[in-house]
Amino acid sequence: MTVxxxxxxxxxxxxxxxxxxxxxxxxxxxxxxxxGTAGRPEQAEQDQLVQLLTPEGKRxxxxxxxxxxxxxxxxxxxxxxxxxxxxxxEATTLQRQGELGLWASLLGQEAAQIGSGRALRDDDYVFPxxxxxxxxxxxxxxxxxxLGMFRGVNHGGWDPNSNNFHLYTIVIGSQTLHATGYxxxxxxxxxxxxxxxxxGDGASSQGDVAESFTFSAVYNAPVVFFCQxxxxxxxxxxxxxxxxxxxxRARGFGFPGVRVDGNDVLACLAVTKAALERARTGQGxxxxxxxxxxxxxxxxxxxxxxxxxxxxxAAWEAKDPIQRLRVYLQxxxxxxxxxxASIEEESxxxxxxxxxxxxxxxxxxxxxxxxxxxxxxHALVDEERAQFAAYQASFADADAxxxxx
Amino acid sequence: MAVFEKITIAKAINESLRASMEADPKVLVxxxxxxxxxxxxxxxxxxxxxxGEDRVIDTPLAESGIVGTAIGLAxxxxxxxxxxxxxxxxxxxxxxxxxxxxxxxxxxxxxxKVPVVIRIPYAGGIGAVEHHSESPEALFAHVAGLKIVxxxxxxxxxxxxxQAIAGDDPVIYFEPKRRYHDKxxxxxxxxxxxxxxxxxxxxxxxxxxAAYGPMVKVCLDVAKVAAEEGKxxxxxxxxxxxxxxxxxxxxxxxxxxxxxxxHEAPVFFGSGAEIAARITERCFYQLEAPVxxxxxxxxxxxxxxxxxxYLPGLDRVLxxxxxxxxx
Numbered sequence: 001m002t003v004x005x006x007x008x009x010x011x012x013x014x015x016x017x018x019x020x021x022x023x024x025x026x027x028x029x030x031x032x033x034x035x036g037t038a039g040r041p042e043q044a045e046q047d048q049l050v051q052l053l054t055p056e057g058k059r060x061x062x063x064x065x066x067x068x069x070x071x072x073x074x075x076x077x078x079x080x081x082x083x084x085x086x087x088x089x090e091a092t093t094l095q096r097q098g099e100l101g102l103w104a105s106l107l108g109q110e111a112a113q114i115g116s117g118r119a120l121r122d123d124d125y126v127f128p129x130x131x132x133x134x135x136x137x138x139x140x141x142x143x144x145x146x147l148g149m150f151r152g153v154n155h156g157g158w159d160p161n162s163n164n165f166h167l168y169t170i171v172i173g174s175q176t177l178h179a180t181g182y183x184x185x186x187x188x189x190x191x192x193x194x195x196x197x198x199x200g201d202g203a204s205s206q207g208d209v210a211e212s213f214t215f216s217a218v219y220n221a222p223v224v225f226f227c228q229x230x231x232x233x234x235x236x237x238x239x240x241x242x243x244x245x246x247x248x249r250a251r252g253f254g255f256p257g258v259r260v261d262g263n264d265v266l267a268c269l270a271v272t273k274a275a276l277e278r279a280r281t282g283q284g285x286x287x288x289x290x291x292x293x294x295x296x297x298x299x300x301x302x303x304x305x306x307x308x309x310x311x312x313x314a315a316w317e318a319k320d321p322i323q324r325l326r327v328y329l330q331x332x333x334x335x336x337x338x339x340x341a342s343i344e345e346e347s348x349x350x351x352x353x354x355x356x357x358x359x360x361x362x363x364x365x366x367x368x369x370x371x372x373x374x375x376x377x378h379a380l381v382d383e384e385r386a387q388f389a390a391y392q393a394s395f396a397d398a399d400a401x402x403x404x405x
Numbered sequence: 406m407a408v409f410e411k412i413t414i415a416k417a418i419n420e421s422l423r424a425s426m427e428a429d430p431k432v433l434v435x436x437x438x439x440x441x442x443x444x445x446x447x448x449x450x451x452x453x454x455x456x457g458e459d460r461v462i463d464t465p466l467a468e469s470g471i472v473g474t475a476i477g478l479a480x481x482x483x484x485x486x487x488x489x490x491x492x493x494x495x496x497x498x499x500x501x502x503x504x505x506x507x508x509x510x511x512x513x514x515x516x517x518k519v520p521v522v523i524r525i526p527y528a529g530g531i532g533a534v535e536h537h538s539e540s541p542e543a544l545f546a547h548v549a550g551l552k553i554v555x556x557x558x559x560x561x562x563x564x565x566x567x568q569a570i571a572g573d574d575p576v577i578y579f580e581p582k583r584r585y586h587d588k589x590x591x592x593x594x595x596x597x598x599x600x601x602x603x604x605x606x607x608x609x610x611x612x613x614x615a616a617y618g619p620m621v622k623v624c625l626d627v628a629k630v631a632a633e634e635g636k637x638x639x640x641x642x643x644x645x646x647x648x649x650x651x652x653x654x655x656x657x658x659x660x661x662x663x664x665x666x667x668h669e670a671p672v673f674f675g676s677g678a679e680i681a682a683r684i685t686e687r688c689f690y691q692l693e694a695p696v697x698x699x700x701x702x703x704x705x706x707x708x709x710x711x712x713x714x715y716l717p718g719l720d721r722v723l724x725x726x727x728x729x730x731x732x
Contacts, residue, residue, distance in 0.1 A: 127477075154512075154514060155511070155512040156513060156514075157513065157514045158513075158516075159513070159516040159517075160480070160516065160517055161516070161517070166480070167509075167512050169505075171500065171505065174473065174500070174501060174504065176473075177469065177470055177472075177473025177474050177476070177477065178473060178474075178476050178505070180470075180474050180477060181473060181475060181477020181479075181480070181481070182477035182480055183477070184474060184477065184478055184481075185478045185480075185481025186481065188459060188483070189481070207469060208470070208473060208500075211473065212470065212473070214465050214467060214470065215464070215465060215474050218465055371514075371515070372513075372515035373549050373550060374510070374550065374552070374574045375515070375518050375520075375572075375574050376572050376573050376574050378552070378574075378648050379601065379648035379649075379651075380647070380649075381549070
C-alpha cells in the first residue's frame with residue numbers, strides 16, 4: 001500500500017456519515033460516564049481522549065494540554081509520519097519478497113510514535129518494544145538498522161547509546177523494568193533526563209509491567225510509560241486484558257494516567273511533553289494510554305481476518321493520523337503541492353534506499369555465533385569456537401580438490 | 406586490609422561488598438530487606454548505615470522487578486549486586502535473567518554491558534520450610550551469557566564476589582547458606598586465584614571427588630575417613646560452574662583414574678552429568694571406573710525432617726567412593 005493510496009481512501013471517507021457517527025462516540029461516552037460517576041466530574045473528564053486535532057483535521061483545544069507549533073514543526077511531523085509509513089510498507093513488501101523473515105507493521109500507529117518520539121530530548125532514553133519504527137526514526141536510528149533482526153542477520157545490533165534508543169525487546173513487557181531501572185540511575189546521577197518505556201495493551205497484563213509501575217512509583221523514578229493501546233494483542237482484544245480503561249491502572253499505583261487520542265500527533269506530542277516534564281522535575285512516573293489501532297496484522301505471519309471484522313478497521317481508517325494532519329495543514333495553507341510532492345519524492349527515495357540496503361545486507365560470518373556471548377570471555381565458548389573452526393577448516397581440502405576437478 | 410584468622414563466610418561476603426562499594430561508587434546493593442535488617446542472613450549488615458539508602462536499596466517484594474531494574478541500572482553504568490532472598494524465590498526473575506540479562510551483550514553485538522551480580526543463598530541443610538533449600542544452579546549454567554560461581558570458604562567468598570562485581574558479565578553467585586557461619590582464614594591482601602579456576606583442596610592418588618559450595622566440606626570429611634581406611638582421595642573444589650575448569654579436573658583424574666562428582670542438586674541433568682560427559686571424553690583411556698555422581702533425588706526437595714537422607718552426606722559419598730574403587 002502506498003502513502004498516496006491510503007491518503008486517497010481517507011479523503012473519500014472524510015465526509016462520510018460513518019465518520020460523523022464515530023465522532024459522536026467520545027462525547028456519548030463522556031456523558032454516560034458523568035451520570036455513572038456523579039460527584040466525580042474529574043473521572044468523567046478523564047474518560048475523554050485528550051485530543052487537539054479531530055479526525056476531520058480540525059484543531060481543538062484541551063483544558064490541560066496545549067501545543068503551539070511552528071509551521072515548520074507541523075510540516076516536520078507530517079514528513080515523519082509519511083516517511084515512517086513508507087518505510088513500514090516497504091518492509092512489509094520486503095517480507096513478502098522473502099528478503100525479511102518477519103515484519104511487525106506499525107501501520108496506523110504513526111501519530112502515537114512520532115508524537116511521543118518528537119517530545120523527547122536527545123538526552124532522554126527510549127526502551128521500545130519491537131514495533132517502534134516511528135520512534136526509532138525520531139531518534140535518528142537508521143531505518144535499515146531495524147531490519148537486521150527481521151532478516152535474521154542479528155538480534156538488533158545497533159548501539160543503544162548512540163541514539164539513546166535501546167534494542168527492540170520481544171519478550172512482552174520486559175523492557176518496562178529496564179526503563180525503570182535506567183530511570184532510577186538517571187535519578188541517582190542527578191540528571192534531568194527522562195526515560196520512556198513503550199509497551200502495548202497486551203503487555204499491560206504482564207507482571208513485569210505491574211512491577212515496573214510499583215518500582216517507579218516507590219522510587220519516584222523519572223519514567224514515562226507510553227502504552228499504545230492498538231486494541232489487539234495478536235488475536236485478543238483489549239477486553240481480554242483489562243476490565244478498566246488502561247490509563248486508570250496508574251491511579252492504583254499512585255501516579256497519574258491519561259488517555260490520549262493515539263491517532264492525533266499533536267495530542268500525543270503535547271501529552272508526552274507534559275509527562276516528560278513531570279519526570280524531569282521530580283514528580284515521578286506517568287502513564288499515557290495512546291488510544292490507537294493496529295491497522296495491519298500483528299506481524300506478517302498473522303491473519304487478522306480470522307478474528308476481527310473489516311468494519312472495525314474501516315471505522316479506524318476514518319481516523320487516520322496522517323490524513324487528519326494533512327487536511328489541517330492544507331486548510332491552514334501551511335503546505336502546498338510542491339511540499340507534498342517533495343515528501344512523496346523523499347518517500348520513494350527512502351523506499352529505494354531501504355530495498356537496496358536490505359538486499360545488500362550480508363549474512364554474518366559463521367564465527368559470529370561465538371562473538372559477544374560474554375564481555376570478558378568464557379573458556380567453554382573459546383573451546384567450542386576452536387572446535388567449530390577446526391570442523392569448518394576440515395572442508396578446506398575437500399573444497400580445494402573439488403575446485404581442482 | 407587485614408588478616409582474619411577466623412571469619413565466617415557471611416562476614417567475609419559482607420566485607421567483600423564493603424570493599425567493592427568503597428572501591429567503586431557505581432556499585433549498588435539491592436534486594437529485599439538488605440537495608441536496616443541487613444538481609445535475612447545479615448550478610449548486608451551495616452552496609453546501608455555506612456553507604457546510605459541510595460546505594461543499599463531495599464526493594465519492593467518482586468524478584469523480576471529487582472533483576473529487571475538492576476539491568477536498567479547496569480545499562481546506565483551502575484554495577485548492581487542483587488540479593489535474591491532464597492534460592493526458591495529466584496524463579497519470578499528467571500525470565501529477566503534468562504531472556505534479558507544473559508543475552509543483552511550479545512544482542513547489542515557487544516555494544517552494551519550488563520555487569521549485574523545476583524547473589525543467591527542456596528542449598529539445604531538448615532531445616533527450612535519448602536522453597537528455602539533448593540539448588541537450581543544447573544538451570545542457570547545451561548544458559549549462555551551467564552557465569553555461575555559458588556565459594557566454599559571465607560577467602561573465596563570474599564575474593565570471588567569482588568571479582569564477579571569487577572567483571573563486565575552477569576554473574577550468579579551462589580552462597581552456601583548452611584556454611585554461612587563456618588569460619589576460616591581470610592587475608593585481604595593476598596593475591597586471589599582467577600575467578601573461574603578450580604582448586605585441588607586435598608591431594609590424593611586413588612580417586613577424585615569434585616564438588617563446589619556446601620559439598621566441599623563433605624568431600625574433605627570423606628577424604629579424611631577414606632584415608633583412615635587406606636584410600637587416598639583427592640578433592641577438587643570447582644568454585645565455578647560456568648565456565649568449569651575442566652583442565653584441573655582432567656589433570657586430577659588422569660592421576661587418580663576415578664571421579665565422583667558430588668552436589669546437592671538433583672543428579673538428573675545436573676552439573677555432574679556435564680562433568681561426567683566431558684571428563685569421560687578427555688580421560689577415556691585413564692578412567693578405571695565410570696564417573697559416578699552423588700546428589701539429590703528426582704523428587705521435590707523433601708520436608709526438613711528428611712533432608713539428611715536426601716542430601717549427600719558422609720556415608721552416601723563414601724558408598725560412591727567404594728563403588729568406584731570396586732571396578
